[in-house]
Amino acid sequence: MSRKTAIVTGASRGFGMFCTIELAKAGFHVIATMRNVESAETLINLAKKNDVFNLITLHPLDVTSRDSIHQLKKALSHYRNVDMLLNNAGFALGGFSEEIPIEEYRSQFETNFFGVIAVTQAILPIMRAQGHGRIINMSSISGRFGFPGLSPYTASKHALEGYSESLRLELRPYGIDVVLVEPGSYQTNIWASVDAIEMKADSPYRSYLNGIVEEIKAGKTKHGDPQEVARLVAQIALQSNRPKLRYPIGKGVKMNLFLKSILPWKMLESIILNKISKTVSGPKE
Template identity: 65%
Template sequence: MDKKLAIVTGSSSGFGLLCAIELALTGFTVLATMRDVKKATALLNCANEKNVAQFIHVLSLDVTSPESVDNLKNLLSNYSSIDVLVNNAGFALGGFSEELTIEDYRKQFETNFFGVIAVTNAVLPIMRANKHGRIINISSISGRIGFPGLSAYSASKHALEGYSESLRLELKPFGIDVSLIEPGSYQTNIWSSVDQIDIDSDSPYLGYIKALQKEIVDGKGKMGNPIEVATLVAQIASQPKPPRLRYPIGKGVKSSLFFKNTLPWKLIEKAVLNRLKQWGNLE
């Protein structure tokens, strides 16, 4: 194959769909994977509009299924080289920790964390054999800063951050780079999971939930265009120089990280709670 090969998980919508398109536009052949290939219509329509449909191949992949990942391994044995893996598949579970079950947390980690490991391990033998490859893990600002109502999601992304740091150090000697993209609030983004929390009138967190949902509604107009993230992925995938470990992106993300790393926690805590008090009945 003359073109370089990229694999993108979770390609049916959002960041994954846009990443598949941008990589194809940049010159990659893309294996665009998704759990339900019946949802590939939006991707294929966009690919046709951009005249890159011939470079995008839709594959079925459930990152939480060992059998599905094994099928991917078998398919990849037909390829001599894999240049880029974009671990994008994921979802966000909204809800307060006390009101979530352990099973809820397990489901969150199965996709956002263990699924990443499973797919990465499927491609690593080929990348190692070629002493070349780039792994781009789509994390989140929630992987650096915890937010109320997103404890399961934030925990899974914090785990992804630690895993990626270690993996980068393990794979550097083999010519493989690992990078994290840490988006803030985008129009595809995780905040909808909080927006959609069912409000139980008896919940002790009722005021909290209403405050968060009010904050989300007011902030929707400020959410970024997800094409920014897809463009960054294509840039990292194709740039000649080795990529950095972390790429925070989105309005206010870098300043939030600066404050998190420099201010005492009690000041950050006070600022967040005061902000929410403006919208809800928080004591």
Template identity: 65%
Template sequence: MSNKIAVVTGASSGFGLLCSIELAKNGFHVLATMRDSKKSTELLETAKQQNVAQQLTIHTLDVTSSKSIKEFKSNLLQYPTIDVLVNNAGFALGGFSEEVSVEEYRLQFETNFFGVISITQEILPIMRSQGYGRIINMSSISGKIGFPGLSPYVASKHALEGYSESLRLELIPFGIDVVLIEPGSYATKIWSIVDKIKIDLESPYKSYLTGIINEIETGKTKHGNPLDVAKLVALIASDRKRPRFRYPIGNGVKSTIRLKSLLPWEAIERIILKKIGSKLDNK
């Protein structure tokens, strides 16, 4: 197999599906992984439409299962190299911190954070032995700034950012690049998070949630095309030049990050709370 090899986690939908297609179009043979291979229908149909079906191989991989990861690693022996790893598998859990169980927080971190570490640790020895590689971690604007009602997801992405900073510094001497993609709001299924927020009718956060939902729903008109993110991933994977570490992308993302670095936190509080129609108590 003469193609470069790319591993993509969470490839059954969203960014993962589109990244797999774009990488295939850029000459990669893509090991498109997903927890349930029965959900590969959309990916395979899209690949056929784009004439890249022969560039894809579907593998079952649950990044939260050590058994699944070991089985996947054994399949890697048939490939000459692993050139790119796209850590995309993830989901979003919403809810107010007081009302989200610690177990739910753990489940969020198992996929979005520990899952990334687990698969990366299995791929790294391969990349080190070949003397090169590129690891692309799918973060979020939520990894840079918090938002009420989304603390499980926000916390997992903040953790991913810190892990990736350390990992990049550790792997530079081995010729392995680590990259963070930081998308803003895009039209993917992740926004079903809003529909999944469970709240008791007598919850003190009920009115708060209404404002958050209204802000998220209003913002959907500004959601970007997720294909832009996939094309960026393919470009980074294909570019011979050493990539930057962070790639913020999406409407208002760069300005939001810039404002956070410039404004005092109290000002940021007021901006966010005003957006969702809440008030600072006694301030």
């Protein structure tokens, strides 16, 4: 029986790297894609440590480049099938909306949202022709819950959630499943850009940002192991029955979503703003 094939975007680090390893351990041949394959040293070492390096093929892919995606399509012509796609490539842009240039919002969406669409459109004809497939989109708790100082990232993930809902309904008659994995806070480097936000000394948001950054730092000791998310992705990939649309995962994630579903927004915003103001005095109403 031929081995199943999985494609992972953003595979050189974070969730993408650990998902690549777990999928290979589960028996998939994994096409691990990333902007620069020279950045895959950690992935390669981890694959060798887990004795799955022979099940992983590195391939350069910039999800924002039409030419790069075309090269991936050409490479896939050598494979009998493509059983799974994990759209994981992404980054987090932080800051306050008034001070973030619109070009940076566009850059955030080019990778986190339009990049997902572009890669998915490239893979769908293959999956539809073979009559089966599974697409897992790496979302976030930020795709369901807005947070201050993260509007570009939050907006891109909200867009991904809506796209995935529609896509699932479109593809179900063709034997293709669409799934959203929604992690909370994990030990990955995606928040490095938030910690490194540069702000003018006279910015009216400086004290507010300090509160947010301190709150993020205070919670880092409670961040989960990203391998937990990777194992979930592998389980979904192997699942024989139709998977659910959404899989929230991480400490406090399900509780936050539950509270959002039952509490008035006025109460929710008071809880969030009060939590931030306890760390560093924030803006006054």
